[in-house]
Amino acid sequence: MYAPRVVTHFERFGLSDEQLRGMLHTMLMQRTLENRGFQLNRQGKIPFASASEGHEAVQAGAAMAFERGRDILVPYYRDLGLDLGIGLTPYEVLLSLFARAADHSGGRQFPHHYASKKLGRFTISSIIAAQTAHAVGAAYAIKLREERGRAVLTTFGDGATSEGEWHEAVNFAAIHKLPVVLLCENNEWAISTPQSKQMAVRDIYKKAAGYGIPGALVDGFDPIACYGAVRAAMQRARSGDGPTLVEAKCYRFLSHTTDDDDRTYRTREEVEERRKDDPVPKFERFLLENAILSSADLEDLRAQVLAEANDATDRAELMPYPLPSDLYAQVHAGPWEPWQ
């Protein structure tokens, strides 16, 4: 039997035990499904998978600050945990990995490029920072219609902040005090390029000062702190006080994608050193130590996540591919003509 230690006091920003366990569930599911993507790729079952290991805490925390049915999420492609956290199912994730017809993009897009009006989840491309302007445009629409209480959460990596489009979008959001939260998941690497070669500053959140908006720094390995920071920024946005740039410092433990090999640009020692801080086991320990979860509960939760992932994999794999004729659908409204 697991004997809980004395409960330590911690800032939980009003999160219930159930919500804390829910965040762990999202984190475990994200890790399991990302690993599943790599496994399926190595088995030759899918052509490609991407990796978000190391981003679980910031995404679970940010998702908890998102109000379903009200807010809009404009994420990037390394945001599986955010998608799961706002209600995407493991089955939808596997449909995307297997590029099946029932996938949100109809099997057209790379994995994790979902689009769901029901979830308030915008369609995105893989082009870095292209979505930042879309988030700002959506925030403008919310403000124009005076829909107080709604906000846009948009995310990107450290690499995106180098793009001119990112700068333009943040600047516009600041000028118009738009209800948008700009969450940077700084994992220190733009594929193979370290932050030191991307910018001459260490802290991305400080760039906020250049736009006249607040910037906030948060430990991206701490889901509760991330929840607190993103929630505060979302509340600020929802009450009409304008945008916030939040920087969550995290790390990418795996290669960029299944087509990348990070041994070519960083040492195993570096990665192993950072692994010691892995947010998933860390949060498990935290919940155990604070008696929010028993070891039996944790075993159950892990088993439940694995069963859900397996079930989703089995069901999605059986689903059909898109038809060749689907290539011609949704080019624009109405039937496709080669001269359109």
Place this chain on the structure above:
Amino acid sequence: MAVASPSKVMTNVEAVRSTLYDALKRDDKAVILGEDVGNRGNVFLITKGFIEEFGPERIIDTPIAEASIVGIAVGMAMEGLRPIAEIQFADFIYPAFNQIVGEAAKTRYRSNGEYTCPMVIRTPYGGGVRGALSHSVSVEALFYHVPGLKIVVPSTPRDIKGLLNAAIEDPDPVLFLEHKRTYRLIKDDVPDEYFTIPIGKANITQEGTQLTVVSYGLYAHQSLEAARKLQDENLSVEVIDLRSVRPMDRNAILDSVRKTHKLLIIHEDNKFGGVGAEISAMVAEEALFELDAPIRRLCCPDVPAMGYALPLEEEYMISTDRMAEEMRAMVRF
């Protein structure tokens, strides 16, 4: 007897202005964003007075940042507004290429129809105004390669009204190109009532039997003028104003070629890989044996841009006389 519906004579630039005004009046989801569209009322005064009437929330003076003018409009469109984005001159559109080609044109496709991008990007283009390298370009060929994007190139006030209304109504992104030399040069009667002209429908501006001339924009006017001159010489030229380059009215072109058996394409954009290349290929594929003469393309030269100095601009642009000369040669071929 049909009663003539009320109408007004206006220039091309007045037609753009009045159509935009009506759109803003009709639909409070419509917003205009761009550089100097608010207080200045656009560099051609197209939106003058709009900011006072519709407010700065709907007439948005943006920073000088074309990529985000389009990118923000994409986000607005996905969230239910009807943005009309303005690129001050077509020459400034290149920074927005990613947002137009990579984002707006693919929104519907990549989300399998879950999200759409109903937006208009308006921009003045074209030369003959001493606009030099950066205020004279034609950009249609850079965009007409892109499935999912519609490109409209109207030449008359009536077409501007009908096609701009159609573009604003369209559920997908439309690039709306306005030839700035025609802005104050071309004047015509425009019905007061609301109407649309289908995007992708050409206009046969003169019927004829001996040669088909396909053109658009400023040169739709000059080619018509040249064809009229040739009437005095008893030469019969059919003139087609394309009005849209994508979708392209292939039936109008093919039907005409099947009648005249000769095809001349005239456009201001340079020849290599231009719209004329696509029309030539289409006619060669579909109606080669209808042709009694090789297809000809009269286009501006393949140099980076027209020069500022008058002789350089004149050398670049095609005169009405040159058009007439080319038409004569083809009829007599």
